[in-house]
Amino acid sequence: MSESAIPRQRPVTRDDETLVRAIYPVLMDVVRRKSSITYTNLVLAVRERCPEPEHPIYRQKPRHLGRRLETLRLFTAPRGYPDMTCVVVTGGTGLPPEAYDDPASEAAKVAAFEWPAVEEELALQCDDWRREAASIVPLEEAGAVAVMAKFCRDNPGVYEPGISAFRKEIIAELMAGANVVDIFAVLNRELRAAG
Incomplete structure (x- = not known):
């Protein structure tokens, strides 16, 4: 994925917003460990953090997580932040499904970025998305x-x-x-x- 690629703007649903809030801390942990996580393990890790059965993570299939990761990129890309979703990989290849110009370079930028410093900014963006989703x-x-x-x-x-x-x-x-x-x-x- 080219470094300047910004996902196409689309309406963010309530489920998108709720899942981004739940996925972000899991990805912060993965980044902190300088590791990667498969789609399946990401869903399982979010389920561990969100035990309520009505949470949308329990309707989420790992192979359809792409929409939720695109929603997270709607937050990071316009601000020039690295693409933290590059740490989410397919089980078969161990690589992200998106084509990065230089995957190792993107992973290094993600590891060096101060993700906790933008946590409040993401929460405010999620609040905005939630208000917008209420009109859908x-x-x-x-x-x-x-x-x-x-x-x-x-x-x-x-x-x-x-x-x-x-x-x-x-x-x-x-x-x-x-x-x-x-x-x-x-x-x-x-x-x-x-x-």
Whole structure:
């Protein structure tokens, strides 16, 4: 990923905001240890910190964590902070799925950065996202199914064939207020990376 790459601005849902708040301290621990963490272990570590069963981490599949990490990059990239999500790696390769110009250099910047110093700034950004998310009107299940079906009819053959296996997750994201284009784009990118 080029160092200046800023994720495409999209509406941040309540689940995005809640999960970023929960993921950040786990990633700070990983960075402090100068280590990396797989998607699966990240989900498990956040679950350990958030034992309440209604927390969105319990609906989160590790392979769909990309949207949440993109939300964290919506905080770091515009401020010129290093991409702390580069410490999240796939289990198979041990590398981040994003293509960094120089992964070792990005990891070194992340390790040298004072993450605790921006914790309050992230909390304020999350508060802003939460206020914005309150204006998003979530869909009922029937509405979410209809939006997904129309999108698939209008965009045949554009997405990876395996995307249909994520029907439940797509519907859940739509019900939470996520944008259908964003949902499919993130899943498609993750399926290509898993390739």
